[in-house]
Amino acid sequence: ELSWPADLYLEGSDQHRGWFQSSLLTSVGIRSKAPYRQVLTHGFLVDGNGRKMSKSLGNVVNPLKVIEKSGADILRLWVCSADYSSDIAVSAEILARISEAYRRIRNTIRFMLGSLSDFDPIDDKVEYDDMEPIDKWALMKLHELIKKVGGAYDNYRLHLVFHSIYNFCAVDLSSFYLDVLKDTLYTFASDSKERRSAQTAIYEITASLIKIISPVLVFTAEEAWAYLPRRGESVSSVHLESMPEANDSYVNFETKDDWEKILLIRSEVSKATEEARAAKIIGSSLEARIGLFVTEELVNLVEAFKEMLPALFIVSQVEIFSNGVSAEGAWESQTMPGLSIEVTRARGKKCARCWNFRLDVGADEEHTQICGRCLEVISA
Secondary structure, X not given: OOOXXXXXXXXXXXXXXXXXXXXXXXXXXHHOOOOEEEEEEEOOEEOOOOOEOOOOOOOOXXXXXXXXXXXXXXXXXXXXXXXXXXXXXXXXXXXXHHHHHHHHHHHHHHHHXXXXXXXXXXXXXXXXXXXXXHHHHHHHHHHHHHHHHHHHHHOOOHHHHHHHHHHHHHHHHHHHHHXXXXXXXXXXXXXXXHHHHHHHHHHHHHHHXXXXXXXXXXXXXXXXXXXXXXXXXXXXXXXXXXXXXXXXXXXXXXXXXXXXXXXXXXXXXXXXXXXXXXXXXXXXXXXXXXXXXXXXXXXXXXXXXXXXXXXXXXXXXXXXXXXXXXXXOOEEOOOOOOEEEEEEEOOOEEOOOOOOXXXXXXXXXXXXXXXXXXXXXXXX
């Protein structure tokens, strides 16, 4: 039997004076109580130009044809992306943009699953306190996402679910975290602490992300779940799993503030390297040596991140100058006062294995084309 009152009444805005009101008046008159716990109304479906859909205009989008062409998950993602508080637009162009967003989410998950091919989540896991700082940052962003998306699901704000997941995949993961990790994943020893730390974070991110998308991308989530490494007592279907819960202990506000500043510096370094590339000073970013000229306000921050900066900037070398004097011709930041950046060609030779430029490339007589770090890995 159906429960009463209903958990939710869901209809278009025309029902404010229709079903919503008539059922409310009837229920209050008979039972002295509303027939629903919540009411959710949505706008009407219109085409890309905001016109009402009609056969005479030829602008009707048949959902079955969308499913046949692109799959049900694309249609579901479009519904999730729309802010239903106003009229909802749909067109071939809009669906094409949704398909592109879907590919970004899918490819992000695919890359992470590929990075876990030799990872056992039980035997190879690195405890949180022993993880690398960048992996702790990634887990902090994950649990911020879990908290935000959980609240959005609870309040039926599905467009916030879509935008939060997309931004996490496109900005936090693809454009930064996973890009930075490629050196660790591809060139470090397979069982090194740094690589296992990265895989531990990637595993938790992947497992949580699959669960988060499962109410919307139901088929994609189930497909991805099947490729996730051994999960101990986990069930066979993601749709029988509980949603992940946010762990507030992963969110360190002091560390978060430092990371936000470092990411701003990274953005400025990217602008400077692009100008250097356009000027034919460098080709790829790994050909660059970065000189950071910082004032007293920034010196403690960049010194704390000193060992990580080449990896974070995806360059071969970084040198910090804090004497308050910039190099002649250095790139001046317009958004971060006290920051100047000099981009020159990196010193040393290019390692054939990791592609970084290092002074010790060729130091070993037997392996003349690789650096000392890579030599340790292949000799282990």
